[in-house]
Structures are given as C-alpha cells and as structure tokens.
Amino acid sequence: xxxxxxxxxxxxxxxxxxxxxxxxxxxxxxxxxxxxxxxxxxxxxxxxxxxxxxxxxxxxxxx
Numbered sequence: 001x002x003x004x005x006x007x008x009x010x011x012x013x014x015x016x017x018x019x020x021x022x023x024x025x026x027x028x029x030x031x032x033x034x035x036x037x038x039x040x041x042x043x044x045x046x047x048x049x050x051x052x053x054x055x056x057x058x059x060x061x062x063x
Contacts, residue, residue, distance in 0.1 A: 003046070004032060 004010045008028040013021040039046050 003035075004028065007032060007035065 008031060010025070010028055013024060015021055015024055036046065
C-alpha cells in the first residue's frame with residue numbers, strides 16, 4: 001500500500017465519478033505492476049526484505 005500511495009498518490013482520487021475513479025485505480029495498478037516487473041527483470045529489489053528476530057539472533061550467535 002505504501003508503494004501505491006508514494007508512487008501514484010492514490011490517497012485521494014483526482015477525478016469525480018465512479019467510472020473515472022475506477023479507471024484511475026486500474027491505471028495506477030498497471031503502473032505499479034510495470035515498475036515491479038522492471039525491477040524484477042533488472043534484478044533490483046524494490047526494498048530490503050525483513051529479517052526475523054530469530055534470524056537476527058542466529059546471526060549474532062554465529063559471530
């Protein structure tokens with residue numbers, strides 16, 4: 001959800017009317033999917049992945 005708000009500004013609809021708002025949401029979803037596909041094809045992660053508490057504990061014990 002953060003990506004949708006940050007990239008496309010989906011917090012507020014730009015247009016009035018159900019059809020225009022629906023079209024805006026569909027086009028925003030397409031844009032997000034294209035951004036994600038581009039990142040996947042180029043091997044760039046969109047964000048850091050979460051490391052669980054157990055994994056962090058395991059890493060600290062290994063050192």
